[in-house]
Amino acid sequence: MPRPRTISDEEILAAVSRVVGRVGPAxxxxxxxxxxxxxxxxxxxxxFGSKRALMLSLHQDDAGLVRERLRETRDEGVSALDSLVTNLVGLSAPVADPVAFSNHLAVLHQDLSDPEFHAQARRHARAMLEEIQALLGRAVDAGELRPVDLTQLARSVQTTYNGALITWAIHREEPLESWLRRELGALLAPWRAGGA
Structure with a gap:
C-alpha cells in the first residue's frame, strides 16, 4: 500500500511560485x-518527472485561478467597477515586488517561445478577458458605466493592467496597488455614468 502524501501538489506548486519569484525560472x-x-x-x-513538467503543472490551472480571483468580491455588495479594480489589484499581489515581477516576467519569455507554455498563457489571457468583460457588463447593467463596446473596453482594461505592471516596475515611484488603481481609474473614468 502506498504511503500517504505528506504534502499536496498544491502546496508544492505554491513553493514553485515562491521560488520563481525569488530566483526566476532559469x-x-x-x-x-x-x-x-x-x-x-x-x-x-x-x-512531476522533470523541471519542465513541474513548470507546466504550475501554470496548468492558471485560467481557472484567474477566473476565481476576478470573481472574489463580485457577490459581496461591492460595485462591479470596484470589484474589477480590486480583483485586478489582488491578482497582481504575487508580483508586487520589482524583483519578483522581473522573475515572473522571465516566465512570460518561456510562455511566448514554447508552444505548450504558450497554449497555457493564451487560456489564461482569454479567461482574464472574459471575466473583465463580465464585470464591465455588470457595471453597464447597474448603471455604473455608460453603454460601451464591452469587448473593446475589456481589451483596453487588460492591456492597461499588463502595461501598468511593466511601467510600475520601471518607475518604482509608489506601491503597485496605487499605481494600478490610478491607471485603471484613468482608463475607466470617461466611461463612468456621469463621467467626463
Whole structure:
C-alpha cells in the first residue's frame, strides 16, 4: 500500500511560485523547490518527472485561478467597477515586488517561445478577458458605466493592467496597488455614468 502524501501538489506548486519569484525560472532547480517545500527532490521527480513538467503543472490551472480571483468580491455588495479594480489589484499581489515581477516576467519569455507554455498563457489571457468583460457588463447593467463596446473596453482594461505592471516596475515611484488603481481609474473614468 502506498504511503500517504505528506504534502499536496498544491502546496508544492505554491513553493514553485515562491521560488520563481525569488530566483526566476532559469535558476530554479528541483533541489531549490524541494528545499522550499520541505520534501526530498526525489519526491518531486516521482510526482512531476522533470523541471519542465513541474513548470507546466504550475501554470496548468492558471485560467481557472484567474477566473476565481476576478470573481472574489463580485457577490459581496461591492460595485462591479470596484470589484474589477480590486480583483485586478489582488491578482497582481504575487508580483508586487520589482524583483519578483522581473522573475515572473522571465516566465512570460518561456510562455511566448514554447508552444505548450504558450497554449497555457493564451487560456489564461482569454479567461482574464472574459471575466473583465463580465464585470464591465455588470457595471453597464447597474448603471455604473455608460453603454460601451464591452469587448473593446475589456481589451483596453487588460492591456492597461499588463502595461501598468511593466511601467510600475520601471518607475518604482509608489506601491503597485496605487499605481494600478490610478491607471485603471484613468482608463475607466470617461466611461463612468456621469463621467467626463
Amino acid at each position: 535558476r530554479l532547480t528541483l533541489a531549490t523547490v524541494a528545499e522550499e517545500a520541505g520534501i526530498a527532490p526525489a519526491t518531486l521527480v516521482q510526482r
